[in-house]
Amino acid sequence: xxxxxxxxxxxxxxxxxxxxxxxxxxxxxxxxxxxxxxxxxxxxxxxxxxxxxxxxxxxxxxxxxxxxxxxxxxxxxxxxxxxxxxxxxxxxxxxxxxxxxxxxxxxxxxxxxxxxxxxxxxxxxxxxxxxxxxxxxxxxxxxxxxxxxxxxxxxxxxxxxxxxxxxxxxxxxxxxxxxxxxxxxxxxxxxxxxxxxxxxxxxxxxxxxxxxxxxxxxxxxxxxxxxxxxxxxxxxxxxxxxxxxxxxxxxxxxxxxxxxxxxxxxxxxxxxxxxxxxxxxxxxxxxxxxxxxxxxxxxxxxxxxxxxxxxxxxxxxxxxxxxxxxxxxxxxxxxxxx
Numbered sequence: 001x002x003x004x005x006x007x008x009x010x011x012x013x014x015x016x017x018x019x020x021x022x023x024x025x026x027x028x029x030x031x032x033x034x035x036x037x038x039x040x041x042x043x044x045x046x047x048x049x050x051x052x053x054x055x056x057x058x059x060x061x062x063x064x065x066x067x068x069x070x071x072x073x074x075x076x077x078x079x080x081x082x083x084x085x086x087x088x089x090x091x092x093x094x095x096x097x098x099x100x101x102x103x104x105x106x107x108x109x110x111x112x113x114x115x116x117x118x119x120x121x122x123x124x125x126x127x128x129x130x131x132x133x134x135x136x137x138x139x140x141x142x143x144x145x146x147x148x149x150x151x152x153x154x155x156x157x158x159x160x161x162x163x164x165x166x167x168x169x170x171x172x173x174x175x176x177x178x179x180x181x182x183x184x185x186x187x188x189x190x191x192x193x194x195x196x197x198x199x200x201x202x203x204x205x206x207x208x209x210x211x212x213x214x215x216x217x218x219x220x221x222x223x224x225x226x227x228x229x230x231x232x233x234x235x236x237x238x239x240x241x242x243x244x245x246x247x248x249x250x251x252x253x254x255x256x257x258x259x260x261x262x263x264x265x266x267x268x269x270x271x272x273x274x275x276x277x278x279x280x281x282x283x284x285x286x287x288x289x290x291x292x293x294x295x296x297x298x299x300x301x302x303x304x305x306x307x308x309x310x311x312x313x314x315x316x317x318x319x320x321x322x323x324x325x326x327x328x329x330x331x332x333x334x335x336x337x338x
Contacts (some may be wrong), residue, residue, distance in 0.1 A: 004229065004252065005041035005260050008208035012074075012198050012226075014189075015047040015057070016159055017212035017234020018257070025064040026233050032257035037067050039261055044202045046195075046209075048154035048188040048216060050077035050127030050169070053101040071201075076153035076188035077105040079197040080125050083187050084151060085109035088122050095119070095143050097136045098127035102153065117142035126176065126184070127153035128169035137175045144180045154188025156216060158235075165235070190219035195226065210257070214240060214248040227251040229259060238301055238331070238338055242308045242324050249309060255298050255337065265299060267306045274306035281307035281327065291327040297336035300327070 005011075013019060019029050037043055045057060045068060052060070054073035061068035080102070084094060090110040095117065096103045103113040106125065114121050117139045124140045144150045156168035173184055187193040189211075199207065209226050211217020212234025221228035230236065230250035241253065252264055268275050273282040277299025280292045289307060291300050304327050312319060332338055 003039065003261050003263055004208060005036045005039040008041065008206050008227070010042045010044055010202050010204035010207045011036065011260065012044050012046045012195070012202075012204070012207050012209045014211040014213070014217050014234075015045055016049065018210060018231055019045070019061065019066060020064060021234070022163075023060065025066070026256075029233070029257050030061075030064050030066040032260060033066050036257075036260040041260065042202065042204075043067060044072050044074055044198055044204075044207075046074045046189075046198045048076045048156050048169075048194070049159070050075055050080070050102050050105075050153035050188075051099040051129050053104060054078075056101070074194070074198045074201050075101070075105070076194050077102040077127055078108075078201075079194040080127065080151050080153045080187035081105040081109040081111070082197055083185065083193050084111055084123055084125060084149070087149065092122040093119050095121035095124045095140055095148065097124065097129075097132060097140050098153070099129040099131075102127040102129070115139065117146065120146075121148050123149035123151060124176070125151045125153065126169065126173055128156075128159070128172065132172060137172075141176045141179045144176055144182050150176065150180075150182050150184040152184040152186050152188075154194075154216075155184075155186045155191075156188070156213075189213075189216040190223060192220070192224055195220050195224045210260075212236060214244055214250075218244075218250045219248050221251075222247050222249070229254060231256055231259070232337060233257075238328060238336060239321055239324070241301070242305050242328070243312075243319055243321070244305075244309070246309075246313065249305075253298065253302055253305060265302070267302055269306070269310075274303045274310065276300070276303040276306070279303045283307055283311050287323055289324050289327050291330050294334070297331045297334040300331045300334060301336060304328075304331070 278295030
């Protein structure tokens with residue numbers, strides 16, 4: 001099979017967990033992106049994080065030696081602003097809870113950012129910002145209770161940080177949602193608006209979504225009919241992947257972004273098993289899965305995913321981690337990072 005960078009015109013790359021974690025580059029990621037760009041693949045950085053402007057994100061990436069320009073960055077703030085502009089008259093007041101980047105995105109769409117419910121906003125939009133306090137949430141709750149449209153830039157319950165997993169915007173959204181009984185419209189992944197914003201801004205004809213989360217990046221891709229690559233450098237781990245429901249299954253799986261410029265191996269089915277590289281994954285009559293062979297651990301994971309997904313879909317199997325514990329342990333011994 002050709003390299004992924006030869007098959008797809010634009011890589012729609014998530015940031016946290018794919019290119020960097022907590023502002024620190026993932027080892028090898030900038031170099032992999034440079035190589036993909038030299039091969040002719042265009043790069044777009046698509047992030048659920050609404051706390052930074054595209055210029056700030058591009059500057060951060062450039063500081064890591066990743067190839068980036070502000071026009072290459074698409075944020076959930078921009079997607080939320082378009083969602084609002086499609087529903088409100090020009091010049092409408094919008095109560096913004098979040099960062100300056102979100103306020104700028106709202107203004108760029110011809111709407112008027114405000115800060116209090118007394119200004120009678122037509123909508124409330126909330127995005128992640130480390131400075132959000134009770135007063136901001138209280139104003140938003142008052143406005144939503146008075147009838148304002150409620151929009152969230154994204155619903156990520158957590159986000160990766162330098163010291164571990166921390167609360168994300170989805171967790172903060174629950175304050176207003178719980179207090180008002182109102183469920184917000186979501187612009188970010190896995191909802192379609194951010195993907196559509198990315199395609200509009202890049203003009204992509206055959207994009208590849210690249211992410212580290214099954215329930216946001218990959219589900220967003222499946223919901224929009226787009227191929228996807230899961231890299232195992234962020235949140236989702238192999239144990240989740242092999243048991244993933246259909247809507248959260250990536251087209252491709254790789255350890256790192258190096259996969260963009262490397263031939264991707266085929267997974268074949270034969271004699272009831274699934275083979276990739278030097279590995280074959282089988283489901284035994286006991287219901288347990290086994291792996292036979294050797295080689296690159298990631299190929300074993302690809303074979304195992306094909307086998308478990310086939311069992312779940314075609315045989316209505318109720319699989320648990322116990323069914324895949326042995327082959328996953330074998331892959332760890334072969335070098336797979338869990």
